[in-house]
Amino acid sequence: MINITSPGAYANAALTPLEQDAVKWLDGFYQLEHLLCTRMWAMKLSPEASAEVKFASLVHDAERFFPGGPPSTPGNGFDDPDYLFAHSTRSADIVEQWLRDRTPAPDDAFIRRVRHLVLRHEIGGGWEADFVQAADSLSFLESLDWITVDWVQNGHYTIAGAREKLDYTVERIRPSIAVAAALPLYESAVRALDAAHEIKVDLKRRREIAGSRRFLLGLSPEAETAGASVR
């Protein structure tokens, strides 16, 4: 069975004002839940995580929200460097531009560090980038188990083909604390994928939830209006 998120699952995420703005920017993105979950894992793995690690975790896949990027279901394997580098560079460019367009913009050192970590989120390298990559991996297994089922149901991959994504996601993790945390999530995601043809969950609705800021942060329409009038 795939993981079903409850309303307000990220209500206590303690987002900074900058992070709240980023979540508004990415509202409607089917990976919004994955991004929030990645930030949560980064903090779980490393309670002392820097502001840059947390922010990079929250926006690392941003480019997929904006048309024109490389296909997120590559045909040359999930570890295809051409895809990984194109995806990471486009995300870093889009995030950097968004940060620089703010008034006032965050300081240059913050922007450059976030860019560095977004660029490295698929490949790791250096302990902070390794933690972002590990958090991304854990978050994929936990929050995007439904997407591998979707790939199979819509004929994009066979079960074995989609399994390669789950295997790759675990194999690339470096910090041992994260490997230990990944194994039960991996087993659960594999079980869901193996049952892909039998799972009857409404994946269209699951995708909507995954992209809904209001659902994930547990915002009522009234609360949003009140928040807007305070700002």
Ligand SMILES: [Fe+2]
């Ligand atoms: Fe990701």
